[in-house]
Amino acid sequence: MTIFGWLQIGLVLIAVLALAKPxxxxxxxxxxxxxxxxxxxxxxxxxxxxxxxxxxxxxxQGWLAYVFAVLLFSLxxxxxxxxxxxxxxxxxxxxxxxxxxxxxxxxxxxxxxxTNTNWQSYGGETTLSHFSQMAGLTVQNFLSAATGIAVAMxxxxxxxxxxxxxLGNFWVDMTRATLYVLLPLAIVVALAFIALGLPQSLDAxxxxxxxxxxxxxxxxxxxxxxxxxxxxxxxGGGFFNVNAAHPFENPSAFSNYLNIVAMLSVSLALVYAFGxxxxxxxxxxxxxxxxxxxxxxxxxxxxxxxTSGNPLLHAVGVDAALGNMxxxxxxxxxxxxxxxxxxxxxxxxxxxxxxxxxLTPLGGLVPTFLMxxxxxxxxxxxxxxxxxxxxxxxxxxxxxLMVGRTPELLGKKIEAREMKLVILAILILPLVILGFxxxxxxxxxxxxxxxxxxxxxxxxxxxxxxxxxANNGSAFGGLTANTPWxxxxxxxxxxxxxxxxxxxxxxxxxxxxxxxxxPASSGTFPTDRPLFxxxxxxxxxxxxxxxxxxxxxxxxxxxxxAMLAGQSF
Amino acid sequence: MLNQIRxxxxxxxxxxxxxxxxxxxxxxGIGQAAFPTQANGSRIERDGAVIGSALIGxxxxxxxxxxSRPSATAPExxxxxxxxxSNLGPTDARLIERVQNAVGxxxxxxxxxxxxxxxxLDPHISPENAQAQVMRVANARGLDPRExxxxxxRMTEWPALGIFGEPRVNVLELNLALDQVAPPAE
Numbered sequence: 198m199t200i201f202g203w204l205q206i207g208l209v210l211i212a213v214l215a216l217a218k219p220x221x222x223x224x225x226x227x228x229x230x231x232x233x234x235x236x237x238x239x240x241x242x243x244x245x246x247x248x249x250x251x252x253x254x255x256x257x258q259g260w261l262a263y264v265f266a267v268l269l270f271s272l273x274x275x276x277x278x279x280x281x282x283x284x285x286x287x288x289x290x291x292x293x294x295x296x297x298x299x300x301x302x303x304x305x306x307x308x309x310x311x312t313n314t315n316w317q318s319y320g321g322e323t324t325l326s327h328f329s330q331m332a333g334l335t336v337q338n339f340l341s342a343a344t345g346i347a348v349a350m351x352x353x354x355x356x357x358x359x360x361x362x363x364l365g366n367f368w369v370d371m372t373r374a375t376l377y378v379l380l381p382l383a384i385v386v387a388l389a390f391i392a393l394g395l396p397q398s399l400d401a402x403x404x405x406x407x408x409x410x411x412x413x414x415x416x417x418x419x420x421x422x423x424x425x426x427x428x429x430x431x432x433g434g435g436f437f438n439v440n441a442a443h444p445f446e447n448p449s450a451f452s453n454y455l456n457i458v459a460m461l462s463v464s465l466a467l468v469y470a471f472g473x474x475x476x477x478x479x480x481x482x483x484x485x486x487x488x489x490x491x492x493x494x495x496x497x498x499x500x501x502x503x504t505s506g507n508p509l510l511h512a513v514g515v516d517a518a519l520g521n522m523x524x525x526x527x528x529x530x531x532x533x534x535x536x537x538x539x540x541x542x543x544x545x546x547x548x549x550x551x552x553x554x555x556l557t558p559l560g561g562l563v564p565t566f567l568m569x570x571x572x573x574x575x576x577x578x579x580x581x582x583x584x585x586x587x588x589x590x591x592x593x594x595x596x597x598l599m600v601g602r603t604p605e606l607l608g609k610k611i612e613a614r615e616m617k618l619v620i621l622a623i624l625i626l627p628l629v630i631l632g633f634x635x636x637x638x639x640x641x642x643x644x645x646x647x648x649x650x651x652x653x654x655x656x657x658x659x660x661x662x663x664x665x666x667a668n669n670g671s672a673f674g675g676l677t678a679n680t681p682w683x684x685x686x687x688x689x690x691x692x693x694x695x696x697x698x699x700x701x702x703x704x705x706x707x708x709x710x711x712x713x714x715x716p717a718s719s720g721t722f723p724t725d726r727p728l729f730x731x732x733x734x735x736x737x738x739x740x741x742x743x744x745x746x747x748x749x750x751x752x753x754x755x756x757x758x759a760m761l762a763g764q765s766f
Numbered sequence: 767m768l769n770q771i772r773x774x775x776x777x778x779x780x781x782x783x784x785x786x787x788x789x790x791x792x793x794x795g796i797g798q799a800a801f802p803t804q805a806n807g808s809r810i811e812r813d814g815a816v817i818g819s820a821l822i823g824x825x826x827x828x829x830x831x832x833x834s835r836p837s838a839t840a841p842e843x844x845x846x847x848x849x850x851x852s853n854l855g856p857t858d859a860r861l862i863e864r865v866q867n868a869v870g871x872x873x874x875x876x877x878x879x880x881x882x883x884x885x886x887l888d889p890h891i892s893p894e895n896a897q898a899q900v901m902r903v904a905n906a907r908g909l910d911p912r913e914x915x916x917x918x919x920r921m922t923e924w925p926a927l928g929i930f931g932e933p934r935v936n937v938l939e940l941n942l943a944l945d946q947v948a949p950p951a952e
Contacts, residue, residue: 201841204929250776251769266770273774276782278781291846323848332786339785340778368773375781380789387793388800394821397790397797397805402847405809405818406943409828415819415846421797422790439849442822445807450931481902507856508878515871519877519892523861524851526883527835527890551884552851555861649855675853756857765859 198497198504202532206264206496209454209536210489211486212404213461217485221469221618227377228350228370229474230254235324236691239376246372257363259311260707263351264700266367267344268404271311271696274340276417279307281333282325291326292401298351305684310334310696313341313577315434315547316425316687318679322416322437325572327399334434335423339383342430342463345579348699349467350374355606355706374579378463379429386459387425393455394448395421420445428459430575433547433670437638441537442526453533453550460546464575467582470498475607479725484585486730488575491737492543495563495574500535504561509765524555536559542567547670554649554657554673558760561673565660568667570627570741580695583702589724590619590705592736596729605721608714613703622701627744629666634659634748642682648675650765652759656752661687666694685739767897810938818938822846823889826941830897830906831893834937835878836868839886852882893922907948917943 226233247254259268280505281288282303286296298306302318309316310333347370354364364451391397396417405413420436424446427434437443447453463653465485472481504520520531529537529550537550542564551565568572573584590604590611597611604611637643637658649653657676664671665687672678678687723729759766769844789812797805808820818824823834825844834939837843868880876895878888896918921940925931 201925201929208929221945246777246780250773252773262770266774269774270777273778293787320848320850331790332782335790336782336786340781354828365848368777372777375785383789384793388796391793391801391805393798394804394808396807396808399794403807403809403816405816405824407824408831408945409824409826411825413818413822413824413844413846415807415822416848417788419794421805423795426785437789437849437885439851439887442851443849444819444823444885444887444889448808448821450926454930455855501788509857509862510877510881513862513866514871514873514875515865515877515880516894517877518894521856521881522877522883523854523856523865523881524884525881526885526888527892527934528888528931545887549884552853552854554855555851555884559854561856622801637868648853649858651855651857653855653857673853674851675855698851702897703810751846756855760857765857765862 199532202500202530205469205532206536209457212458213465214460214762215373216462217456217469220466221473221481224378224466224470226474227373228470233377235377235381243372243376247556248367252366252368254366254369257366260365260703262288263364263367264703264704265697267348268696270344270367272626273338275311278310278337279303281329282306284329287327288326288328290328290331290399293326294711295324295326299368301681302751305688308672308691309414310337310432310434311341311667312691313345313432313545313580314433314665314668314691314695315432316672316691317434317670318684320438321435327418328438330423335426338423338426338430338432338434339375339379340371341373341381342432342578343371345577346374346467347371347380347579348702349579349582352586352706353471353474355710356609358710360712361710363392364703364710381394382429382463383425384421388453389455390421390424390452393452395424395452396445397421407473425459425545427548428456428546429463431460431464431544431546433541435548439552441548442552447550448764449528450533453529453537456548457537458542459546461540463578464544464581467578468585468703471582474598477607477725480564480607483725483730484589485575487541488573489584490730491734492539492574494551495539495543495567496536498563499556499560500532502557503535504531505528505557507557507760509763512763521557521560524552526550538564539567541671542669543572543574545572545580545668547664549671552674552676553660553671553760558753558757561656562749564671565656565663565753566741566745566749568663568669569626569745570737572667572669573737580668585635587619587622587702588737589733590615591623592729592733593722593724595736596732602720605715608716609709609712610715612649614708618701618705618708622698623740624667625693625697629693630659630662631661631748633686633690642680644678645685646677648677649766652752652756653766656756659752665690668694770905781917810942812942820936820939824886825932826937828906829902831901831941831944832896832937835888835891836880836882837886838882844887846887849887851884851886889936889938891937893933893935896935898939903944909948913947917947
């Protein structure tokens with residue numbers, strides 16, 4: 198680790214923190230239905246969309262209707278994407294004449310992009326037409342992100358309201374998230390990306406004759422437009438097989454910087470917007486502090502592990518100075534690779550700028566663990582915020598148990614019904630991850646896909662289900678995941694991780710919205726102070742640690758000690 | 767509840783038109799007009815023929831050229847139509863064996879010289895890696911090693927503004943410059 202490396206990391210985090218307030222205030226205005234500087238341009242578009250769709254913007258929905266709208270919209274997106282992928286051979290913008298996807302792969306991919314996971318069992322440049330990338334994947338990059346934001350805003354309103362039966366209108370929230378937040382940001386970032394060297398053309402490729410006279414076919418396409426929303430919507434699905442390690446997705450230190458800032462900024466600003474909307478900016482900052490502390494520790498751990506390098510390689514004559522370079526790009530170096538790996542998994546982005554499979558055992562443990570914490574650091578756009586609030590409810594409940602008082606969060610009493618729903622939501626992750634992993638390691642159709650044997654094999658499978666259930670999408674790429682078993686079960690894991698979580702969250706929102714807001718008294722546990730920040734960090738760590746430590750001990754931790762002992766597999 | 771079906775279908779369609787067609791096509795139009803070089807893949811031409819992209823690495827095997835990092839793309843190295851890393855885990859015996867063969871009994875070999883990159887298309891090598899190749903290149907071209915070292919120093923990129931990025935050498939651009947100084951002996 199070097200001071201220079203930490204300086205680069207610090208600069209990214211400063212930029213993101215500086216953006217949190219202006220962007221957060223802007224989003225708070227957008228979801229309060231107020232006018233913004235973009236209104237003159239967008240109000241007619243918005244009104245037109247509502248008219249054609251038959252949406253009355255003033256009519257609000259209760260939690261059940263909101264859930265129903267979320268599920269129905271996701272189903273429509275799933276069917277549309279599935280159809281595009283299956284039929285891509287008959288659709289336009291297909292310069293390479295790719296045929297339709299196999300049914301299990303199309304199911305997996307559609308589930309993946311509708312749930313904001315963006316797990317990719319295929320290599321983009323060798324499988325997908327430009328039409329599938331644009332009208333299929335890019336669309337869901339916007340809409341799945343907007344759906345997450347909408348759910349987070351519904352939960353936020355539950356804290357703002359008193360004795361209310363409605364949470365807002367999903368169609369309005371989703372439309373405004375796309376039109377006012379994601380699309381304008383995507384346009385700015387996409388143009389910046391093109392200037393930095395990301396291709397944006399409708400050609401399939403160009404052919405070069407190399408200096409040594411060989412023929413090199415260079416795949417290209419509308420990369421920048423997809424990369425921009427991939428990061429802003431914390432989707433992570435790359436245009437190319439190797440994602441943001443590809444020089445066309447991420448050509449330089451500057452593009453890497455912009456990639457990380459873009460993926461962090463909307464999620465973090467939403468946390469700020471939450472504080473603003475519930476009338477306590479300090480609450481927003483307290484939650485931001487939780488994510489900031491945990492993310493920084495995660496970055497430090499990866500950075501340390503990767504610069505320490507791989508002693509097995511040092512033993513055969515490799516200089517240790519550059520650290521572990523297998524699977525990494527020279528232009529990013531260890532610091533910006535570590536930051537990317539921590540941010541992409543602390544968020545639910547899932548893009549990668551290095552191959553996580555080839556990280557050192559502890560360097561690979563951290564991204565796995567960050568996902569298993571529930572992706573709340575600060576998580577995917579929207580999903581991170583509602584995940585954080587679920588943990589915050591659990592934290593005030595634990596604090597309430599300690600002193601024997603009814604717990605409150607922002608003036609809302611937390612009672613048996615909310616706690617049951619919180620536990621229901623939290624249990625989804627361990628159930629899906631550990632359940633599917635257990636089945637996979639016991640059968641040939643599971644272990645047959647492993648690339649690297651030994652403890653790393655378990656890590657590959659554990660990472661896959663963790664990534665799917667947490668809606669992350671990054672991978673230990675050694676695992677051959679394009680099989681009927683993995684395509685199907687990972688698809689199911691993604692669906693459960695998304696929707697079996699959203700339903701209890703909205704049920705909590707419905708329950709909290711109906712309660713009166715009680716004023717804080719001397720017995721109220723303040724949730725905007727360092728003590729609460731510490732408690733919340735403890736709760737998140739304990740939940741994640743208790744559930745997943747045994748599996749991590751058998752995978753990355755066992756591999757770490759084997760590596761130190763000089764053993765390979 | 768049935769009245770929600772119409773917005774679900776209509777909004778999916780409208781947003782497909784807006785974000786799936788209008789947005790990427792508009793970006794393509796603006797990108798092609800404002801940044802044609804970048805938007806088309808930062809191609810490098812020599813004598814009117816495209817010889818590669820400034821951003822994409824290519825394979826070099828002749829002794830008179832600086833060599834890129836090993837590449838995991840298959841079946842050929844530096845296949846820019848099918849990017850891939852090796853994805854081998856850190857304790858995989860195949861990784862250790864491959865690196866050991868690449869090291870070939872040497873000592874303190876720069877790590878990037880014997881490891882595959884994430885993309886398999888890394889256009890850069892570290893300055894240490896390039897320095898270690900100077901003697902071979904100079905001998906193959908009949909050049910004074912000091913001249914090659916000077917060229918290398920000129921082509922080495924340092925962190926922008928002193929903080930962004932890592933010290934690195936673009937192999938294709940370095941070899942192009944080399945060809946200008948002294949055409950390769952065929």
